[in-house]
Amino acid sequence: EPEVTQTPSHQVTQMGQEVILRCVPISNHLYFYWYRQILGQKVEFLVSFYNNEISEKSEIFDDQFSVERPDGSNFTLKIRSTKLEDSAMYFCASSEAPQGFGYTFGSGTRLTVV
Amino acid sequence: GEDVEQSLFLSVREGDSSVINCTYTDSSSTYLYWYKQEPGAGLQLLTYIFSNMDMKQDQRLTVLLNKKDKHLSLRIADTQTGDSAIYFCAERVSRDDKIIFGKGTRLHILP
Numbered sequence: 001e002p003e004v005t006q007t008p009s010h011q012v013t014q015m016g017q018e019v020i021l022r023c024v025p026i027s028n029h030l031y032f033y034w035y036r037q038i039l040g041q042k043v044e045f046l047v048s049f050y051n052n053e054i055s056e057k058s059e060i061f062d063d064q065f066s067v068e069r070p071d072g073s074n075f076t077l078k079i080r081s082t083k084l085e086d087s088a089m090y091f092c093a094s095s096e097a098p099q100g101f102g103y104t105f106g107s108g109t110r111l112t113v114v
Numbered sequence: 115g116e117d118v119e120q121s122l123f124l125s126v127r128e129g130d131s132s133v134i135n136c137t138y139t140d141s142s143s144t145y146l147y148w149y150k151q152e153p154g155a156g157l158q159l160l161t162y163i164f165s166n167m168d169m170k171q172d173q174r175l176t177v178l179l180n181k182k183d184k185h186l187s188l189r190i191a192d193t194q195t196g197d198s199a200i201y202f203c204a205e206r207v208s209r210d211d212k213i214i215f216g217k218g219t220r221l222h223i224l225p
Binding site (some may be wrong): 102103 | 149155158159162212215217
């Protein structure tokens with residue numbers, strides 16, 4: 001079964017450092033997403049991406065965050081200057097269509113900011 | 115605004131049925147989902163229901179939707195130890211692409 005792959009599975013970084021979280025979506029999917037889950041909290045939408053541009057973003061997705069599809073397979077989330085409160089599990093997802101039957105999520109990257 | 119609420123914990127004896135409940139606020143929801151998260155793993159889509167349906171059955175899983183009360187439930191028949199996980203209720207509203215999740219219900223199986 002096709003899957004969304006995320007790397008690394010766990011990243012520890014110092015406050016103020018830049019991190020890049022990587023995702024390889026399912027190959028025929030056109031819509032890409034990042035969500036995050038702070039420990040014990042809800043899974044929250046960050047951003048959706050289609051046709052090489054952001055289609056929607058949440059209030060959380062401020063200027064510290066950016067997304068990119070640098071080639072035909074990767075989809076990345078960059079946090080420019082990490083804060084302690086950025087510690088969370090970050091999930092990438094992809095789907096064939098925007099109003100489809102649910103996304104396929106990756107297994108997540110646990111980001112710990114110290 | 116959009117919100118999805120569900121109870122945080124449920125304990126069920128192995129072999130019994132589990133019923134996980136969820137309420138949502140946005141009446142323009144188009145799809146409602148149940149996702150399962152096992153420890154250390156990602157979010158696995160278990161099942162979904164379109165908003166014009168009131169029931170969907172898939173093997174041991176039964177989803178009931180009461181659109182009038184904005185209530186969604188997931189019934190797992192003959193609960194097994196492998197069903198132990200966190201179950202997230204989620205909705206997609208017609209005007210948005212994003213999915214709104216609840217906080218998740220941790221299902222604990224008693225021997």
